[in-house]
Amino acid sequence: MADRLTEKQRSILMSRVRTKHTAPELTVRSVAHRAGYRFSLHRKDLPGTPDIVFPRFTSVVFVHGCFWHQHKGCSKSTQPATRKKFWTAKLSRNMSRDAENRKKLHKIGWRVLVIWECEIRNREMLAEKLKRFLDKSTPSSRVR
Numbered sequence: 240m241a242d243r244l245t246e247k248q249r250s251i252l253m254s255r256v257r258t259k260h261t262a263p264e265l266t267v268r269s270v271a272h273r274a275g276y277r278f279s280l281h282r283k284d285l286p287g288t289p290d291i292v293f294p295r296f297t298s299v300v301f302v303h304g305c306f307w308h309q310h311k312g313c314s315k316s317t318q319p320a321t322r323k324k325f326w327t328a329k330l331s332r333n334m335s336r337d338a339e340n341r342k343k344l345h346k347i348g349w350r351v352l353v354i355w356e357c358e359i360r361n362r363e364m365l366a367e368k369l370k371r372f373l374d375k376s377t378p379s380s381r382v383r
């Protein structure tokens with residue numbers, strides 16, 4: 240079958256591969272929504288423009304692609320065999336940027352959770368993880 244995509248359609252398709260509103264992110268949003276949490280998206284005023292922001296909990300979630308953000312020990316994070324130098328440099332830049340943003344967020348009092356692309360498959364576990372993370376930041380659970 241012939242490739243029916245026009246140049247424009249292809250560029251739209253390719254742009255979807257990029258950072259914002261990715262499929263994993265949409266899944267996390269829908270899980271959070273279903274669990275009854277209020278959140279906002281891509282807050283540019285916060286370091287790293289976190290994907291999902293829970294203002295009531297001063298907590299943010301980053302939904303990370305395993306490859307782009309080099310999920311440790313994950314099979315999806317293996318580096319390409321070609322253009323090794325390029326990829327090593329690029330990916331380690333991503334990782335240090337992530338660490339930098341986390342540090343900045345912590346400094347101004349925000350809690351940070353990273354949800355990895357490979358964790359998206361199981362919605363129940365995802366909801367659990369989110370709840371556990373957000374519950375920790377409620378005043379009542381801080382009392383021991």
Ligand SMILES: [Zn+2]
Binds near residue numbers: 355356
């Ligand atoms: Zn992973």
